Amino acid sequence: MSRFISTALCALFLCLICSTVASAADTAAGKTLFEANCSACHKTGLGGAPKLGDKAAWAPRIAQGTDTIVKHAVEGFDGATGSMPAKGGVMTLTDAQIGDIVSYMVEQGK
Numbered sequence: 547m548s549r550f551i552s553t554a555l556c557a558l559f560l561c562l563i564c565s566t567v568a569s570a571a572d573t574a575a576g577k578t579l580f581e582a583n584c585s586a587c588h589k590t591g592l593g594g595a596p597k598l599g600d601k602a603a604w605a606p607r608i609a610q611g612t613d614t615i616v617k618h619a620v621e622g623f624d625g626a627t628g629s630m631p632a633k634g635g636v637m638t639l640t641d642a643q644i645g646d647i648v649s650y651m652v653e654q655g656k
């Protein structure tokens with residue numbers, strides 16, 4: 547019986563570890579995906595896009611909360627400066643990948 551309990555606890559513990567890893571944003575992957583899919587607008591500011599690392603442009607966006615800006619990036623968003631296409635127009639990106647990219651953008655904009 548105690549063996550069963552320790553096995554169960556062990557499984558639970560492993561499960562906790564993997565769910566923590568899975569939910570933590572992967573900004574390294576986000577950087578690579580950013581370069582491939584979002585840099586055309588977000589490096590140059592094309593069409594009113596907030597530029598990567600432009601703290602003044604990012605501060606009010608970051609203030610909305612990461613969930614909101616991720617939602618805007620996934621669904622698309624018409625704001626005060628221009629029009630953000632859903633997933634940057636790359637519909638093969640998953641919501642989780644968009645989350646990684648936005649975490650990277652937020653990190654650079656702080």
Ligand code: HEC
Nearest residue numbers: 584587593594595607618619625626627628629630633634
């Ligand atoms: C065709 C140009 C273009 C591409 C490509 C593009 N964006 Fe944008 N993005 C914009 C513009 C323009 C805005 C500003 C909209 C506004 O606030 O008026 C924006 C805003 C955003 C914001 C801020 C949203 C907010 O609520 O303030 C995020 C986050 C974002 N983009 C993420 C991404 C990601 C991630 C990608 C790549 C998958 C991407 N963008 C690709 C043009 C683009």
